[in-house]
Amino acid sequence: MTVAEKAGLPVSRRKPAGRKSQQRVKEILQAGRDVFSERGxxxxxxxxxxxxxxxxxxxxxxxxxxxxxxxxRVIGDWYDEIIDAIEAGLPRDGSVRQQFAFIVRMHLRLMLVNGTDLCALVLSEGRARHHELSEALTELQRRYTAPLMRVLAQGQQSGEIRADVPLRLLRSMVFGPMEHVLWDATLTNRQIDIDATADQLIDVLWAALTPPDLALSALQRFRMDVAEASRRFDEASAARREKND
Amino acid sequence: MTVAEKAGLPVSRRKPAGRKSQQRVKEILQAGRDVFSERGxxxxxxxxxxxxxxxxxxxxxxxxxxxxxxxxRVIGDWYDEIIDAIEAGLPRDGSVRQQFAFIVRMHLRLMLVNGTDLCALVLSEGRARHHELSEALTELQRRYTAPLMRVLAQGQQSGEIRADVPLRLLRSMVFGPMEHVLWDATLTNRQIDIDATADQLIDVLWAALTPPDLALSALQRFRMDVAEASRRFDEASAARREKND
Amino acid sequence: MTVAEKAGLPVSRRKPAGRKSQQRVKEILQAGRDVFSERGxxxxxxxxxxxxxxxxxxxxxxxxxxxxxxxxRVIGDWYDEIIDAIEAGLPRDGSVRQQFAFIVRMHLRLMLVNGTDLCALVLSEGRARHHELSEALTELQRRYTAPLMRVLAQGQQSGEIRADVPLRLLRSMVFGPMEHVLWDATLTNRQIDIDATADQLIDVLWAALTPPDLALSALQRFRMDVAEASRRFDEASAARREKND
Amino acid sequence: MTVAEKAGLPVSRRKPAGRKSQQRVKEILQAGRDVFSERGxxxxxxxxxxxxxxxxxxxxxxxxxxxxxxxxRVIGDWYDEIIDAIEAGLPRDGSVRQQFAFIVRMHLRLMLVNGTDLCALVLSEGRARHHELSEALTELQRRYTAPLMRVLAQGQQSGEIRADVPLRLLRSMVFGPMEHVLWDATLTNRQIDIDATADQLIDVLWAALTPPDLALSALQRFRMDVAEASRRFDEASAARREKND
DNA sequence: GATGAATGAGATTTCATTCAT
DNA sequence: AATGAATGAAATCTCATTCAT
Known part of the structure; x- marks a missing residue:
């Protein structure tokens, strides 16, 4: 049973009994994927x-x-593929950062491999609240983001990921840039070096996710205190000088 | 002259001479904004x-x-509003971080005030590379992201923003999460505390933009400050001693 | 009272009382003439x-x-102009051939001066049996062809024009080529030497209108008789030769 | 392959594979022919x-x-019919006058048989240089007039048709009256005796096409014929005399 | 006398969908 | 199992014409 089926998407009109039938379904799904991607x-x-x-x-x-x-079905299958690939390959025993990196890298790769066109379809159609389609997709969305959410939560508990910001926002911090990068690449027809981009993205994102360096912020606060003290000292000196004149 | 007009978009069949006529144009634009937003x-x-x-x-x-x-026109006007608001209010003499924060906060606020529906329209229609519409929007897109790009470049030069990552990626790092947050809010019909979200977003984003070795440079600057304060203290002490002599 | 009015074409909504009003009417008629000509x-x-x-x-x-x-009104006025010009200039005391030549030359000239576009309008719209317009034009058509018909009839009586063919057909023989020449010029965007064309047309048409040369046709019949006699002689010779063999 | 297809006109959306489909195409073409003819x-x-x-x-x-x-397609098919009929029946071995007569007679007959309405459509729409339709028709026009042009040129070379007038004008001399006669018949709702009219038209037109000095040349040819007959008579007489000797 | 504004009445065209075969 | 054929329903756009001001 696929994710799509679990999500309650209606499937087909006839029972696809024979093998030939199943082949036809696949062909149509593929053609549908192509056309929906290209045209919306x-x-x-x-x-x-x-x-x-x-x-x-x-x-x-x-x-x-x-x-x-x-x-x-086209969109559902696409989700299925990604979800399956992520769930299957996720290094659950690795560090939080390793798991995070895997998810980001895998996402980018799958999105590009499938063609950004398909991604565009999912993004703009799956997201448009217009048609009834979107209702069935909410569940897929949930499952789709589940692995990342799990890792982020795990990181928050272990202190590796900042906990002063809601998970929901962190999720946007991760998926937002990925999608934006893909839009950008698609719209400008720019070929991107998938792995290099993934590395950079992981690096930058990780910086955003990790807790603000406590030492650093303490230092900054101390630095401000000193600056303030220095300013007050100068003022005091100046005032005294005036009085003495 | 609006941005839309500058971009050379054809405008109307009838000359909007009279006041009544202009009123009608506004009404239609408003209704169009509503309907296009709601339906795509x-x-x-x-x-x-x-x-x-x-x-x-x-x-x-x-x-x-x-x-x-x-x-x-609907989309163009929406861009105009945002571009004008940003350009008008941007604290050009402020620090890089102040300007950055202004841009993010303003964006979020304008997007939400205008209704995320409209935002959805611009995102999904303006970006679908299908129709001719998108051609006219490329220039608007450029102007729309120009202030942020300027600030980021400025920050890279001053060392406040990491330069080891292409500007284009940093732009995606900023706009991506903003848009994702808005999608999220729209799709889940969740009211969000706009200013709190903006603050959090700015905070997290800034962490991503800052050069990874900022801790070191901050420490160095702190040392210099302390040395300076120490020098001034010594001078002051010396001066007072002379006077007392 | 113009020809159009006589023909019972409805004219205007308001009484064109003032001089200014009449000026307006003229302007509109001119613009109408232009646009109807250009577009149909x-x-x-x-x-x-x-x-x-x-x-x-x-x-x-x-x-x-x-x-x-x-x-x-546009078409009616055009007819009026031509009819008036023909009626005014026709050399009623000249020979049949002179009058005929005048009519053809004048027609071609007026049609071209007015622009073949207008002519095209009259031809294709005035002739289309579609709209009610054509009813009112029948009378104009009659008046328009009246001078030629008069001259042709006169010629038939004087024996200068062949009477063995209905007038109606002769009229088609004259107007048909003129209109065809103009279509041709218009469609192929060819400038034509109006007077040279007129001379050629008159020459060729006149040859068609004049009675078949009686002497010539008698000659031809005689010639055929001789040829026949010659053939029969040859046959007879051949038969005799066979018999003798 | 029909002329329309050769002219590269796009044809149908559905492949007219089945017999039923082809039947439908014919029905629609017929209805189209009717309606376009009647209404323009x-x-x-x-x-x-x-x-x-x-x-x-x-x-x-x-x-x-x-x-x-x-x-x-409607107009193209109509052209096809006429062109095919003319090309198929043209007596290429006949005299110039015979070929000419055939073309005129056939044209008139086909135009009337097809209904002058259709003829009106072709004339007024095919000729209106307004729409794109006319572009595709230029080639058809050329093929349509080709047989006549060939015969006229042939006649000019053999001296049977006057060469002191451009072919283009002679063509107008032939087609112009034919079309005018048909207009006339259509507009006045007059039934015409097609063959009688054709004979008259041919007669009158031929008079226009014949070189003006044909009387002289006919006379010359007659003299030569008589001289030849005389010579053969002498020969025969001589031969008989020899035999009798 | 002139016109700004509005509109009713179509016309062409597209497309998902059905159904008999 | 496949499809040829047909269509209902709708959407965009055009234009002559009216009327209050």
Missing amino acids: YERATTAEIAQRLGISEATVFSYFRGKRELCA | YERATTAEIAQRLGISEATVFSYFRGKRELCA | YERATTAEIAQRLGISEATVFSYFRGKRELCA | YERATTAEIAQRLGISEATVFSYFRGKRELCA
């Missing part, structure tokens, strides 16, 4: 999906209840 | 926009050349 | 007509009951 | 075309990319 939900047409497979539109509709359902 | 570009209909104002569709088309242009 | 009836818009004059559409409608009426 | 391009509506067939508008659009293309 609204501008994608069932006609084009069928045409790419050289089959008739009617056939598509005999495997999926409709355009919306097909799109839901 | 494709699912928004000119019929609904007209209906909300209690006017006929034809009237909408007599003020705007078409749906696309209306949407462009 | 259906593709012409009242908006463009008004715009070219820098006035509002509403003003056009306060001088003319509607688009159809305006177009009818 | 602009006033014809896809709604009416569909309605006459008792099908939905959407069906029309699933066989033709749009109104423009449908009209192009």
Whole structure:
């Protein structure tokens, strides 16, 4: 049972009994993935999906209840892939930082490998609160971010990750830049060095996640105290001089 | 002259000479803002926009050349508002961190005040590279991110912001989380304490932007300050002694 | 009273009392002539007509009951001009051939001077049996072709023009080529030497109109008789030879 | 391959594979022919075309990319019919006059058989240089007039057709009256005796095309024929005499 | 006398979806 | 299992025309 199915997304019209049938479903899902990615939900047409497979539109509709359902399956499957890959490869025994790095790197890699187009679909369609589609996706979103949340929580407990900021915000701190980087790359048609970018991102993000250096902040506070003392001393000296004149 | 006009977007079919006419334009822009936000570009209909104002569709088309242009104006105006507000209020004489904080806080505030729906529109439509709309928006995007880029570059030169990471990535580090936070708030229908969130975000982001070895440089500066204070203290002591002699 | 008025075309909404008013009417008719010519009836818009004059559409409608009426006036006025020019200049005392030549030359000249565009309008719109407009134009057509018909009839009586063909057909023989030449010039964007073309056309047309040379046709018939006799002689010779063999 | 296809006109959205499909295409083309003829391009509506067939508008659009293309096909097919009929029946071995007569007669007949309405469409729409439609028709026009041009050129070389006038003008001399006659018949709703009219037209036109000095050359040829006959008679007489000797 | 503003009535076109075969 | 054929429903956009000011 896939994640999509667990999330309660409606699936198909016919029971995909035969092996041939399952093959067809796969083909349609792939074509759907391509077309939805390239055009976005609204501008994608069932006609084009069928045409790419050289089959008739009617056939598509005999495997999926409709355009919306097909799109839901496409997005659901994409989530499944990522979630499975992350869950499978996550070094649960590694350090918090190692696990964090793995998640970020893996995400970036999977998103790019799948083509940023698909990512764009998920982002802009999955997020648009418009259609009913989004309801079913909320659960997927949860599962999708679950590994990161777990690691962050673990880090907060162990003191490796700052706890003075809500987890929800930290999650935005991690996913936000990743998505933004991908948008950027997609929109400007820029090829990015996936691993180098991942390393930089991990580095910068980690700096944001770790607790502010206590020693450093204490030092800063002390430094300010000294500066203040120095200023007061100068003022006092000046005042005394005036009085003596 | 608005940013939209500068960007060369076609504007209206009818000359908005009269005061009444200008009022209508405003009304339609407002209704358009609402509908486009709520539904997204494709699912928004000119019929609904007209209906909300209690006017006929034809009237909408007599003020705007078409749906696309209306949407462009809606988005363009939104950009204008934000760009103008940032440019006007930016404390150019303040420290890098002050300017940075202003930009982040202002962005969040404006995005939320305008309704995250609109923000969603700009994000998902302005970014979908499908339609021609996006062409006209590239310049707006540039102007929109210009203040932040300026401040970041300034900070890199002064050593306050890490220079070992491309500006482009740092930009994603800043805008990404902001947008993600807003998505989050919108999708989960959660009210967020705007100023508290801004403060937290600024704090966390700044940690990411700061050069990793800032602790050392801070210590060095502190030593110099102490040495200076010590020198002034000695001078003062010497001076007083002379006077007493 | 113009020809158009005589033909019963509806004219204007308001009484054009003042001199200023009459000036307006003229301006609108001129702009209408331009736009209808350039675009054809259906593709012409009242908006463009008004715009070219820098006035509002509403003003056009306060001088003319509607688009159809305006177009009818434009076409009617064009007919008036041509009819008047022909009737005024026709050398009624000249020979049939002189009058014929005058009519053809004048027509070509007026059509081209007015721009073939206008001619195209009259031809394709005036002729389209579609709209009610055409009804009113039938009478104009009659008056328009009247001078030629008169001359042709006169020629038939005097024996200068062949009478073995209906007048109606001869009329088509004259107007058909003229219009075709103009279409041709317009469509291929070819400048034509108006007077040279007129001379050639008159020459060729006259050859078609004059009675078939009786002497010549008698000659031809005689020639055929001789040829036939010759053939029969050859056959007879051949037959005789075979018999003798 | 039809002329329309050769001209590169886009054809249909759906592949007309099945027999039923081809039937539908024919039906729509026929209905289109009717409606476009009756109303002209602009006033014809896809709604009416569909309605006459008792099908939905959407069906029309699933066989033709749009109104423009449908009209192009209608006109293109009409040209095809005429061109094919002329090319197929043209007596290439006949005299110039025979070929000329065939072309004129055939044209008139086909134009009338197809209904002068259609002819009106082609004339007024195909010629209106407004829309893009006309571009595709230029080539058809060329092919359409090609046979006549060939015959005229041939006649000019053999001296049977006057060469002191440009071919282009002679072409107008031929097509102009034909079209005018048809207009006339259509507008006045007059039934015309097609063959009688054709004969008259051919007769009159031929008089216009013949070199003005044909009487002289006919006479010369007659003299030569007589001389030849005389010579053969002498020979025959001589031969008989020899035999009798 | 002129017009700013508004609109009713279409026209073309698109597309997801159904159903008999 | 597949599809050819058809379509309902809607969306964008155009334009002649009206009318209060």
